[in-house]
Amino acid sequence: MTKITEQKAALPNSLPRPEGEEEQLLRIWYAPTGWRWFTAVNNTTVGVLYLGAAFVFFVLAGLVALVMRTQLAVPENHLVSQDLYNQLFTVHGTTMMFLFAVPAMEALGVLLLPQMLAARDLPFPRLSAFAIWAYIIGGGVFFSTIFYDLAPKGGWFMYPPLTLTEYSPGDNADFWLLGIGFIEISAIAGAIEIIVGILRTRPPGMSLDKLPIFAWSMLVFAGMIVVAFPAVILATMFLEIERSFGWPFFTAAGGGDPLLWQHLFWFFGHPEVYIIFLPAAGLVSMIVPTMARTPLVGYKLIVVALIATGFFSFGLWVHHMFATGIPSLSLAFFSATSMAVAVPSGIQVFAWIATIASSKGRFQLNTPSLFVLGMLFIFTVGGLTGVMVAMVPFDWQAHDTHFIVAHLHYVLVGGMVFPLFATFYYWAPMVSTRMLSERLGKWCFWLMFIGFNLTFLHMHITGLVGMPRRVWTYSEASGWGTYNFVSTVGAYIIGAGVLVFIIDLIRNFRVGQHGMSNPWQAGTLEWLPTDLYSTRSIPHVTSREPLWDQPNLAEQVESGQHYLPNAPTGGRETIVTSPIEAKPQYVIQMLGPGWMHFFAAVFTAACFLLLTIKVVVPALVCGVLAIVCFLIWAWELDKGPAKGPIEIGAGFKLPVYVTGPVGHGWWAMVILMLVAGSLYFAYLFSYLYTWTVSPGVWPSDATDLPRLQWPIVSALLFIAGAAFFAVAKRTLPEPGEKHILTPLLVLLGALSSVFAVYLDIWCHWQAGLKPTESSYGALVYMAGVLDGQLVFAVLMMSLFVIARHFTGKLDRVRFASLENTMLLVYYTVAQALIGLLLIHGFPRVI
Amino acid sequence: MTTSKPEFSESFIGIALLTLAGPLIWVLHFAIVYGVQHIACVTLKERADFWVNVSIIAVTVAALLALLFLTLKPDVLQRLDRNQPRPENIKAFFSGMMRLLAFLSFFAVLWSGTALFFLPACGSVA
Numbered sequence: 001m002t003k004i005t006e007q008k009a010a011l012p013n014s015l016p017r018p019e020g021e022e023e024q025l026l027r028i029w030y031a032p033t034g035w036r037w038f039t040a041v042n043n044t045t046v047g048v049l050y051l052g053a054a055f056v057f058f059v060l061a062g063l064v065a066l067v068m069r070t071q072l073a074v075p076e077n078h079l080v081s082q083d084l085y086n087q088l089f090t091v092h093g094t095t096m097m098f099l100f101a102v103p104a105m106e107a108l109g110v111l112l113l114p115q116m117l118a119a120r121d122l123p124f125p126r127l128s129a130f131a132i133w134a135y136i137i138g139g140g141v142f143f144s145t146i147f148y149d150l151a152p153k154g155g156w157f158m159y160p161p162l163t164l165t166e167y168s169p170g171d172n173a174d175f176w177l178l179g180i181g182f183i184e185i186s187a188i189a190g191a192i193e194i195i196v197g198i199l200r201t202r203p204p205g206m207s208l209d210k211l212p213i214f215a216w217s218m219l220v221f222a223g224m225i226v227v228a229f230p231a232v233i234l235a236t237m238f239l240e241i242e243r244s245f246g247w248p249f250f251t252a253a254g255g256g257d258p259l260l261w262q263h264l265f266w267f268f269g270h271p272e273v274y275i276i277f278l279p280a281a282g283l284v285s286m287i288v289p290t291m292a293r294t295p296l297v298g299y300k301l302i303v304v305a306l307i308a309t310g311f312f313s314f315g316l317w318v319h320h321m322f323a324t325g326i327p328s329l330s331l332a333f334f335s336a337t338s339m340a341v342a343v344p345s346g347i348q349v350f351a352w353i354a355t356i357a358s359s360k361g362r363f364q365l366n367t368p369s370l371f372v373l374g375m376l377f378i379f380t381v382g383g384l385t386g387v388m389v390a391m392v393p394f395d396w397q398a399h400d401t402h403f404i405v406a407h408l409h410y411v412l413v414g415g416m417v418f419p420l421f422a423t424f425y426y427w428a429p430m431v432s433t434r435m436l437s438e439r440l441g442k443w444c445f446w447l448m449f450i451g452f453n454l455t456f457l458h459m460h461i462t463g464l465v466g467m468p469r470r471v472w473t474y475s476e477a478s479g480w481g482t483y484n485f486v487s488t489v490g491a492y493i494i495g496a497g498v499l500v501f502i503i504d505l506i507r508n509f510r511v512g513q514h515g516m517s518n519p520w521q522a523g524t525l526e527w528l529p530t531d532l533y534s535t536r537s538i539p540h541v542t543s544r545e546p547l548w549d550q551p552n553l554a555e556q557v558e559s560g561q562h563y564l565p566n567a568p569t570g571g572r573e574t575i576v577t578s579p580i581e582a583k584p585q586y587v588i589q590m591l592g593p594g595w596m597h598f599f600a601a602v603f604t605a606a607c608f609l610l611l612t613i614k615v616v617v618p619a620l621v622c623g624v625l626a627i628v629c630f631l632i633w634a635w636e637l638d639k640g641p642a643k644g645p646i647e648i649g650a651g652f653k654l655p656v657y658v659t660g661p662v663g664h665g666w667w668a669m670v671i672l673m674l675v676a677g678s679l680y681f682a683y684l685f686s687y688l689y690t691w692t693v694s695p696g697v698w699p700s701d702a703t704d705l706p707r708l709q710w711p712i713v714s715a716l717l718f719i720a721g722a723a724f725f726a727v728a729k730r731t732l733p734e735p736g737e738k739h740i741l742t743p744l745l746v747l748l749g750a751l752s753s754v755f756a757v758y759l760d761i762w763c764h765w766q767a768g769l770k771p772t773e774s775s776y777g778a779l780v781y782m783a784g785v786l787d788g789q790l791v792f793a794v795l796m797m798s799l800f801v802i803a804r805h806f807t808g809k810l811d812r813v814r815f816a817s818l819e820n821t822m823l824l825v826y827y828t829v830a831q832a833l834i835g836l837l838l839i840h841g842f843p844r845v846i
Numbered sequence: 847m848t849t850s851k852p853e854f855s856e857s858f859i860g861i862a863l864l865t866l867a868g869p870l871i872w873v874l875h876f877a878i879v880y881g882v883q884h885i886a887c888v889t890l891k892e893r894a895d896f897w898v899n900v901s902i903i904a905v906t907v908a909a910l911l912a913l914l915f916l917t918l919k920p921d922v923l924q925r926l927d928r929n930q931p932r933p934e935n936i937k938a939f940f941s942g943m944m945r946l947l948a949f950l951s952f953f954a955v956l957w958s959g960t961a962l963f964f965l966p967a968c969g970s971v972a
Contacts, residue, residue, distance in 0.1 A: 207933075207935075208939070209935060209936060300943060304946040307866070307943075307947060308869060308951070311873065311951075312954060315876050327887060327969060328965045329883055329898075329962065329965045329968070330880060330883060330884065332958075332964070333880050336954065337876070337954060337957075337958065340950070340953060340954035340957055343950060343953070344950060579856070580858060580861065581933070581936060584852075585852035585854060695888075
């Protein structure tokens with residue numbers, strides 16, 4: 001075994017490589033074409049598809065905006081009806097936030113990260129592909145509702161009581177709730193992939209202090225998704241259940257509170273702004289040093305700023321609720337954080353300016369740079385108006401006016417759209433055989449920049465003179481006509497800019513990986529020569545800008561002189577390194593193209609969408625088919641240790657199969673548990689919050705509650721379930737053998753948990769509590785729903801583990817599937833015990 | 847056939863939590879001051895002012911002292927992470943990050959905590 005310190009002496013390995021290695025890599029990493037293209041999982045293929053789909057949604061939502069601007073161009077206009085206008089602004093906001101902004105950033109993660117980290121692919125390629133197809137199908141159906149009068153009308157934040165059944169009958173709101181809920185699940189799948197990818201598939205030597213800033217920003221981005229998205233998933237569950245079954249979470253008459261929705265929505269919604277901005281800031285932090293020909297000034301400060309922004313953004317949610325009557329001191333806490341978050345944002349802006357300044361005039365003024373400079377101006381204006389609306393008295397004046405519309409567009413377009421266009425022009429040569437046109441790019445920039453400011457700069461004044469948001473039209477006497485007309489002209493100029501970009505794409509963008517390598521003379525690894533298999537060999541990294549600091553690295557990597565220049569297992573593989581120092585630990589065996597992730601996405605989408613229109617039986621059939629697809633897909637995941645250990649170069653001989661906390665599957669499972677934990681935390685908040693609003697609907701007498709023996713039995717069953725699994729692991733047989741006790745214990749463990757959930761729900765029902773009677777009843781049964789969905793997952797996974805045992809794929813060596821199931825079981829038990837304590841204990845102590 | 851163990855392993859959770867100590871203290875402070883204020887104002891009515899004031903001052907002072915300590919003594923990270931041998935550049939990177947994050951969090955806690963001196967504990971100035 002080579003010691004870590006000997007690596008640099010051992011690499012590059014200048015000995016000639018055996019013939020046929022590169023051909024084997026090309027064969028293994030082929031990208032399917034024709035009708036099999038749907039099975040593709042290569043990050044470059046699905047990444048371009050993902051980004052392309054997000055851009056299509058951007059264009060569609062932009063066209064919707066143009067219709068709205070045309071309606072508002074002159075007073076008392078009747079181009080569209082009031083009802084259609086409501087649908088238009090809801091679809092515009094929802095599409096831009098959920099179908100464009102977040103997916104575009106995840107798409108860039110899928111597309112750029114493996115190349116930036118010189119990994120062959122992200123660790124779960126089919127999970128990425130599943131997330132992408134789920135998003136495309138779900139997003140496509142959601143957007144199409146605008147064409148047949150089924151689009152939601154409640155604004156992108158869907159506030160109840162407006163969105164409750166009595167005020168929003170029909171399926172329009174349900175399309176938002178189920179469609180967007182489904183897309184959020186897709187976003188979470190992508191986030192898990194990105195976190196594990198960044199922390200575990202970096203090239204040897206790329207310790208965290210050498211991680212590209214974009215990867216840091218994506219790490220924070222994905223972490224924020226893990227914490228923030230579950231809150232809105234829970235909120236959409238509450239609202240859909242209330243609309244479908246009448247559980248009164250938000251109805252004041254039943255002890256519910258519409259403000260609960262606002263808390264949950266904005267706990268997601270405000271971090272969402274930073275979820276969009278931080279990766280864009282990461283992209284800018286990659287482009288600026290290249291164009292300035294100098295390393296980024298303040299690398300550590302920028303990392304700190306990204307992390308601090310990620311945290312502080314979770315203390316801002318009430319700044320969207322300043323006008324709801326919350327006590328002043330509470331508002332002050334959120335106002336303080338709103339100002340605190342400006343500090344790390346400012347750090348990044350000053351670091352970019354300092355980097356440009358330190359280039360001493362070498363800064364290249366090309367299309368990506370122009371978009372970056374445009375972003376600096378626009379985002380800074382948005383940030384300054386953000387500080388203004390963070391002050392409660394000012395916010396009360398500007399609330400729900402066009403001032404806010406101008407502010408949010410300055411933040412989001414400056415903070416995300418301009419960096420994205422810079423990205424398009426900067427990184428296009430990585431996946432295209434031709435660069436985009438500089439001439440058209442500059443036209444695109446100036447049209448967008450001028451058009452944007454013409455649309456939104458004076459819109460601050462439109463708002464300050466009193467024009468409210470979301471109005472269909474306005475009277476001539478208001479005096480807002482000129483402002484609105486100029487805004488509409490500006491919007492069409494933005495549209496012209498985007499059109500120029502589309503023309504540029506049509507003329508010059510040709511997917512392929514044999515174009516110019518490193519046309520910008522950048523320093524990071526994504527500019528190494530690549531093919532279908534990513535880089536020919538995986539480099540040993542010694543600095544933050546390896547292509548600037550390690551001479552001839554590109555040639556060495558391309559001629560296979562670094563790690564893993566071949567495919568020792570005969571399949572798709574990449575190196576897994578330690579999370580901090582990036583030392584080689586093992587080689588991951590990955591899945592290639594397949595149909596199951598695609599069909600799983602199709603059937604999952606069908607299940608959600610059929611439920612939306614209340615076609616229950618076909619929806620359930622699709623749900624079952626989706627589960628079957630997942631199980632077939634998962635069957636191939638655990639390939640076992642048969643092909644290892646293998647040589648990767650520099651004397652490293654690595655295993656191809658590990659279990660426990662070292663394994664990437666274990667990491668993914670732990671992150672999934674964090675998602676579930678965040679969702680349950682949001683539930684606990686909802687329970688306690690609703691109690692503070694309506695303590696009168698909580699039981700005043702312990703005799704109204706189920707007897708204590710039932711929750712105790714339930715808790716014991718949960719604990720017994722976990723114990724069965726722990727013992728089952730000890731009974732695993734030697735390879736090639738079977739042991740009937742193992743599957744029996746696994747089954748008993750799963751059934752114990754199922755029965756425990758059933759018992760808890762049953763005891764409340766027997767005590768006379770109904771979920772439709774009050775918010776208390778709804779929240780009590782909701783705990784059962786949340787535990788029940790986990791227990792259902794445990795049951796499915798347990799049956800899967802049992803099947804693997806009987807087919808000889810589960811033993812003392814190969815037990816990753818059991819280990820992952822056990823992790824979920826332990827989490828489920830912990831969550832259920834907390835829930836039992838709250839549901840049965842809290843009403844007894846108040 | 848046995849599972850091979852990697853030659854190298856390193857602990858991650860400990861150093862990550864230590865590095866993020868500043869923002870985590872801010873999270874804790876924020877949750878306590880907002881939670882205590884909300885629940886006390888709803889449940890304690892006229893006695894709420896006293897308990898809101900006392901608890902917010904106590905929690906804010908404690909949080910500020912902890913953050914000040916992390917800012918002034920960043921080598922605490924290396925002492926707590928001593929079981930894991932790490933290169934000097936990694937230690938310096940993480941302790942530097944911890945210090946800067948604690949410094950930023952100090953001001954976030956300070957701004958939240960001092961609001962108490964300017965506004966009523968439970969009422970609205972609207």
